[in-house]
Ligand SMILES: Nc1ncnc2c1ncn2[C@@H]1O[C@H](COP(=O)(O)OP(=O)(O)OP(=O)(O)O)[C@@H](O)[C@H]1O
């Protein structure tokens with residue numbers, strides 16, 4: 001059975017896409033079969049994972065935007081009332097990593113946002129809309145089955161729209177990437193208000209007879225919070241700088257004081273001992289990921305995780321190369337530990353996952 005893990009924060013630029021790519025690759029290198037799902041119409045993940053190396057930016061953009069089989073073409077039977085059933089997407093193998101696949105995004109996926117929003121509000125009463133709320137789940141399950149996937153990592157757009165509401169509520173688990181600043185504290189605060197509304201919508205949707213009997217039934221899932229990841233803080237002599245440390249602490253406080261009690265009330269946590277078993281503390285921070293500096297541009301250029309870039313790709317020699325290789329090993333360990341925690345947390349059967 002596939003485990004669907006959403007990477008969600010409606011705040012933009014907190015490294016959702018970058019983490020999806022680096023983490024997904026790491027999970028695949030540990031022998032898992034992983035589909036990276038690009039649900040963001042910006043298609044950044046598709047751009048990170050896809051394509052031949054080329055100097056021609058226009059050719060690269062065309063390749064990213066014009067995949068034949070993607071999230072939008074996959075959902076078209078439901079959203080464009082085509083007389084055919086939803087079929088699995090032809091995911092694209094990610095070069096250089098066996099067991100890693102991309103379910104490409106599409107810039108036009110945003111066109112379904114309004115229709116889905118109406119369906120999610122009114123589908124209980126309008127027959128013609130009943131197949132929409134369950135359609136994304138149907139597409140993902142068929143695609144996961146075709147590729148025999150253990151994990152789907154869903155890279156979400158920075159928004160609180162109906163597509164994200166649907167994606168989060170059909171996921172088995174979710175991760176919240178953050179950056180160490182005031183806006184992430186704000187985002188944790190607003191998530192504490194939004195998630196209960198989404199959860200209560202999902203509970204009523206999955207219990208409505210009209211949606212249960214739809215061609216694509218809306219599933220009954222309680223998405224479980226895995227934890228937060230703090231990104232991109234600067235390190236000076238092995239220590240976070242004081243300002244970043246202050247924001248990391250504030251994020252941790254917002255998570256433990258505001259978000260966790262709300263998630264607990266909504267049955268969106270794993271049992272306490274499951275977190276403890278992975279060494280996760282009460283502020284639910286899974287990883288702190290420092291600034292990739294020059295590695296990030298090379299990673300994007302070569303469509304390779306920061307920790308996998310070869311000396312040729314780094315294009316460096318001598319002490320510069322040695323220094324960067326040291327940093328790569330630190331990042332490899334960070335992502336390896338993160339992947340191990342996620343494997344440990346998600347191997348808990350949701351059936352037994354009642355909040356302690
Ligand atoms: N640890 C890091 N160190 C340095 N730069 C990073 C790091 N993580 C991400 N970035 C850079 O920060 C920017 C935002 O990252 P990314 O696109 O992954 O965020 P996002 O949350 O997916 O954004 P959006 O909300 O727009 O989808 C990108 O330019 C990325 O290359």
Ligand SMILES: [Mg+2]
Pocket residue numbers: 016017018040044045155156157
């Ligand atoms: Mg992104």
